Amino acid sequence: MKRIVMLAGLCAVLCHSSCTSKKEEKEEAGSFTVTSPMVLDTSITKDYVSQIKSVRNIEIRALEKGFLQNIYVDEGQTVKAGQLLFRIVPKMYEAEMQKSAAEVRASEIELQNTRLLADKNVVSKNELAMANAKLDQAKAELSLAKFHLSATEIRAPFDGTIDRIPKKLGSLIDEGELLTSLSDNGQMFAYFNVSEPEYLDYKTNVSGRGSNKVNLLLANNQLFQSKGDVETIESEFDSETGNIAFRAKFPNPDQLLKNGETGKVRMSVPLKNAMIIPQKATYEIQDKIYAFVIGKDNVVHSREITIGSKIPDLYIVSSGISEHDKILLEGVQKVKDDDKIEYKFVAPKEVISQLQLKAE
Template identity: 70%
Template sequence: MKKNLMLVGVCASVLFYCSCSGKKEEEKEEKTNYTATSPLTLDTSFTKEYVSQIRSVRNIEIRAQEKGFLQNIYVDEGQNVKAGQLLFKIMPKMYEAEVLKAQAEVKASEIELANTKLLADKNVVAPNELAMAKAKLAQAKAEESLAKLHLSFTEIRAPFDGKIDRLPKKLGSLIDEGELLTTLSDNSQMFAYFNVSEPEYLNFQQSKSKNNTNVSLILANGETLGSKGEVETIEGEFDSETGNIAFRAKFPNPNQLLRHGETGKVQMVIPLKNALIIPQKATYELQDKTYVFVIDSKGVAKSKEIKIGGELPDLYVVASGLQQGEKIVFDGVQKVKDDEKINFKFIEPKQALSQLQLKAE
């Protein structure tokens, strides 16, 4: 009985020793499982998205130029119209009467001038009276032209090809001079306005080429517009409050998919010089902030917040928080604890990037 108990005790001791040895071996293996690398400095570029406001190349308000009742509406909301097409007519009766009156005055002045000229030729009247008759005729013709102009204002036509917006007034409405009747948008091409920071603006200008003036447009449903756009112009001044400057890109719109007032995201290639690049897998996020583990000279891993300036496939461009030459944990980030002393194997930055599934261009 005693021999059996001793045998059981010995076996238990052996198992406990093996278990402890195995655990220590695993811990040792876990400690040596880390790899580290450093940021890589290089010239590159990345694609960044900017919230944009989409505007028609031409968008104007159509307003009444004369007062009166809205007699006819020849278009409907959302309708495409051609330049010169009749859109509205404001009751023209009064203006037609003014034209007839002016025409009658012109006729009377012409007769008066003819009679005066006849008398002047016979030296019956002074030359000044002939001059006054001519001036009176000129004045009558001017009044006629003005009356015709007012009459023409009762017919409102499209100044260019475009699409009609909402019609706030209905037939029979009393229209005041200057009152809004609708808006007209030329959607043949569209502008996208977006704001760019000062550093990105400088990088864009210093390495300006056809490649980085071409931009894409992501629509509100997440789809990409089939046609590429081009950055055409940049605003003259920076916004003193935001530090940004407005860019304007023009996009073709052959299918009339884009409308005035839409929103989207412009994707533009931002060139970077001496950019600090690290693998995304070397980072972790906490409360919307990005961190890495920096390894000090004693092998202690310390958590450090960094700011991301851009994103490439599998890579981050570091804007601040990290210096060239600093060692960071590459593999095993999720296992490391802050202020933990670790054993690690250092691999060169280029070798670390070559292990990623995707490569930066």
């Protein structure tokens, strides 16, 4: 009987020891690295999908009807202002010009004879005035015929690059029919849409937004060699998207950019007193971001935070924590709410210096 009592007592001691060990293990989950948010001035870059347009891009159309007699350029060719591009031959306008020229000569002879008769008082001065008017009318008709004929020679209005030429030699061309397009690619416009909040930040934060210089990310994910300038903003928001269009101009000395190309305008946005934390100090549940904050008695509590922007390895936090909070840096996946931990505090400056950051 005495032996049974001793065994029961031993079991109770062992059970109490085991329970105490588990309790202590729950209270102290282990040793972790802890830091705090850091507040500093930095900058972020934002990419905006853009459409690239030539500074000047026009359609070259026929002014008169006729047969396409000559094509003096090729697709993709660079041309100079005034260079002859096409010639259209309308037989009707050639005949009209010859007829108008003959009428001018006839009117000049008639005026000369009328003047001789008027000098001898054979005809009145009114008849002389009518002869003058008839000559003026003939000259006007000749000028009009010459214009119609000259319009059959299509010339480049400015320096540029020829686009596709859909018509071939000998084609019958109607008045107003498209012959080609001409693009001036010396400088290019990049149009990109900005949301209403971003537009308001841009317009109201004049001193803090930095320069108007922007970069252009091409379709192959390479940066365009030259920077552009934000020149203008359209006057109205798009009622469907809630966006407003910005326009930046880029120099294009090597003619790399073409009309209709796509890319992304990359704008640098400076941030004053931004509160940043390492991304690895957070975790995500159902599209929400959380961090563990160390409370009293070294107990951790999860807290939802709002992310304003992202930069390499870092989050810029809008709300949810303050710069005086201590947050768990390492072992986020190893703890849960109300765990008590031991930790080593590492200064945020030291933590961030080991991450990728472009800060002022």
